[in-house]
Structure formats: C-alpha cells, structure tokens
Amino acid sequence: MAELQIYESYQRLLQNEELSTPLAAILALTEMMERSRAGTMFELLNELKGGAESLSRQTSNPIGLNAGCELFIEFITLFPHDAASFSELKRELIRQGQQYAKQALTYRTRIAELAFDFIKDDSVILTHSYSRVVLKTLLMAHKRKRISVFVTEARPRGMGIKTAEILQASGIPCTVVLDSAVAYAIEKVDFVLMGSEAVVESGGLVNAVGSNQIAIIAKAANKPFYALAESYKFHRMFPLSQYDLPSHHPRLLSFPQALGAGSGSSSVRRPSESSLPLLDHAPSIKITQEDIARNNPDVDYTRPDLITLVFSDVGSLTPEGVSQYLVGMFAG
Structure with missing residues (x-):
C-alpha cells in the first residue's frame, strides 16, 4: 500500500509543469513522511529508502528521480537537531523538505x-x-x-x-x-x-x-x-559507457527475429537465387514510430x-x- 501511495503521489506531483522529476521525488518522499507511523529515525530512514526503491523500480528512466531521492535521504540522515521528541523532529523534517522544494524552484x-x-x-x-x-x-x-x-x-x-x-x-x-x-x-x-x-x-x-x-x-x-x-x-x-546507465535494459537496440527465421542456425536454409521472392511479392512489414521508440x-x-x-x-x-x-x- 505504501509503495502504491508514493507512486501515486509522485505521478500527481509531476502534473505540475514547474516540477522536475527530482523535485517531484523529494516532495513524494516528504508526503510519505507525513503518512509514516515510524517511531524512530532508523525506521523512518528504512521507509524512505523503500519508497525510493519502489519509485525507481516503477520508472523506466529513474536517473533524475534517483538523484532527488539520494539527496533527500542524505539530508535526512545528516540533519542536525535538538528536538525534544521524534514526532517534533519529523515535523521539522517535513517542513524542511517542503521549504527546500519551494526554494529549489528559484534555482x-x-x-x-x-x-x-x-x-x-x-x-x-x-x-x-x-x-x-x-x-x-x-x-x-x-x-x-x-x-x-x-x-x-x-x-x-x-x-x-x-x-x-x-x-x-x-x-x-x-x-x-x-x-x-x-x-x-x-x-x-x-x-x-x-x-x-x-x-x-x-x-x-x-x-x-x-x-x-x-x-x-x-x-x-x-x-x-x-x-x-x-x-x-x-x-x-x-x-563509464552508455550501457552503465540504469535506464539501459537488454531490449534496447535489440534485433527482432527475422520473419520466418527458425530458432536455431541448423533450421535456417539458404534458398537458391531462383527461389527468392520478387520484391513486389515480399511480405509487407511496417515499422512504426512507436516500434522505433521502444527499441x-x-x-x-x-x-x-x-x-x-x-x-x-x-x-x-x-x-x-x-x-x-x-x-x-x-x-x-
């Protein structure tokens, strides 16, 4: 339920044209803190890390999102405080998160x-x-x-x-x-x-x-x-290269199986020149912009x-x- 809630929060925040993905992620984690029932800083940090991992898993290009989550969790970890209670500390952290996002819009x-x-x-x-x-x-x-x-x-x-x-x-x-x-x-x-x-x-x-x-x-x-x-x-x-980016996956720039190709090299026969179909009668294959984008x-x-x-x-x-x-x- 918490994973669903943070993803819904993130998607809703992205509807604001002024918010980039890192800021939307920071505000989504701030909202997660508001809903959290954690009683210690250790529990709160574990919840935030779990929320960040959930957002990353559900996003095809998580790079900017990860940058925002990483920054916010590091801020929470290192935040100096002299609060009398954990609930008071949590309220201050929520306020700081909201204030940072507001200030970041001036950057x-x-x-x-x-x-x-x-x-x-x-x-x-x-x-x-x-x-x-x-x-x-x-x-x-x-x-x-x-x-x-x-x-x-x-x-x-x-x-x-x-x-x-x-x-x-x-x-x-x-x-x-x-x-x-x-x-x-x-x-x-x-x-x-x-x-x-x-x-x-x-x-x-x-x-x-x-x-x-x-x-x-x-x-x-x-x-x-x-x-x-x-x-x-x-x-x-x-x-170190394009393939080290977390947005890269094995399906990118893959070669689709040729029409009529077998599953192994032994099943593919090289036809004689006389048996090749004329271009006019070749199978019709259409490649759409969506196909190109996916690959x-x-x-x-x-x-x-x-x-x-x-x-x-x-x-x-x-x-x-x-x-x-x-x-x-x-x-x-």
Whole structure:
C-alpha cells in the first residue's frame, strides 16, 4: 500500500509543469513522511529508502528521480537537531523538505542569470530537446540581447518542437533542425546550450538521447558546450559507457527475429537465387514510430571532456568542479 501511495503521489506531483522529476521525488518522499507511523529515525530512514526503491523500480528512466531521492535521504540522515521528541523532529523534517522544494524552484532563475553573461549580442545558439532551465535562460537573454536558436527535433519524443513553439511565440528567431542535420548546422552556431536530467560524479552529463552526439560534433567544430543543471540533479553515479546507465535494459537496440527465421542456425536454409521472392511479392512489414521508440534509449551519457562548463545554482563549474562539489555535498 505504501509503495502504491508514493507512486501515486509522485505521478500527481509531476502534473505540475514547474516540477522536475527530482523535485517531484523529494516532495513524494516528504508526503510519505507525513503518512509514516515510524517511531524512530532508523525506521523512518528504512521507509524512505523503500519508497525510493519502489519509485525507481516503477520508472523506466529513474536517473533524475534517483538523484532527488539520494539527496533527500542524505539530508535526512545528516540533519542536525535538538528536538525534544521524534514526532517534533519529523515535523521539522517535513517542513524542511517542503521549504527546500519551494526554494529549489528559484534555482532556474539563478542559473539563467549566471549563463546570461556568456551570451553575446547576435549569438546563434543550438539546444536540444526540452529543458525548463534552458528556456528560462533563452527567454531572459531575449529581453536584453539579440539571439537566434537552432532546436533539434529530439526524436523519438519530438520534445524539441515544443521548445521551438515556445521560443517562436516569445518572438525569438528559431529553426527546428533534424537530429541528423546537427553536423550540417554546427558551423552557424556560436555555442551549444544543453539542459540535463543529471550531472554525474565524473562531471559528465545524462540528458535526452542525442546530447552525446551533439557534444561530439561541437567538440570537433571547436564550439563551446555548456550544460545547465540545478544542484538537485547532481547524482553520485559513475557511468563509464552508455550501457552503465540504469535506464539501459537488454531490449534496447535489440534485433527482432527475422520473419520466418527458425530458432536455431541448423533450421535456417539458404534458398537458391531462383527461389527468392520478387520484391513486389515480399511480405509487407511496417515499422512504426512507436516500434522505433521502444527499441531506442530515452537518454544518453556525455563524457566530461566534451563539456566546457556546467552552470548551476552553486556557480559555474568545470566538470572536475562538479566532482569536487559532489564529494563535499555528500560528506556532510
């Protein structure tokens, strides 16, 4: 029942457009505390860890969610207190969780103000998919500077189109670029501005799939690659490749069995050329966008050596600086 309740809370909180997945996870855990009947800190922590694990299991891409849960549980563990009773302590922890989420909503403005100084007049910017903090930055820059923006489609979900519509409605010159045309467009670009689902311990970036190849192209073209990330997206995870991400599973990029193929190599006969069917009479196979989306990843990992700077509410950091900050943050 507790697992069902926390997942329902999380899904309800995500309906708020202002809440990213880490913040929704933090608030869901806060609501879980309000319902908890734990009588000791040990019991409460076990319940919160169980709730976090339940959310992670029920989510296909749990990376951002895990970052929020990890941060909140670490905060609960290290929280200094002189409360007279456990119930009083629990009320204070609930208040702190709600207060943090409220304060965290201001982080995007802080990041936008930091990144603003790196945007010059007549800048041409490339961005990918949909990011609230990137939108905040671009809309702020548009008020005082002339900018133009290339936005990738960001298939399979096509979230770049949502970004382009918002930018165009705000009067920002904007063009949607095919994901496969980034290398074609990069020569016109001054820098790349990228959102994030998580910034990991290596200083690398986890973001919508396609971010990695954009970073590779930007590096080859000698264009700066800036990542924007709220500090609650900093995550103690150290992937070495795409396949280390918790969102990866064996079905991704799998090869479906060919039509009519047998279960073993011994059952497959190579037909003679004369027996091959003509193309006109070949079986009709249709591959839908849904089929493609199911067989492809939602996010990918960008190595730290491809990232110029990470703009966060705690400052502008090099990828190495992110690693140092994470160590300090979780060392208490």
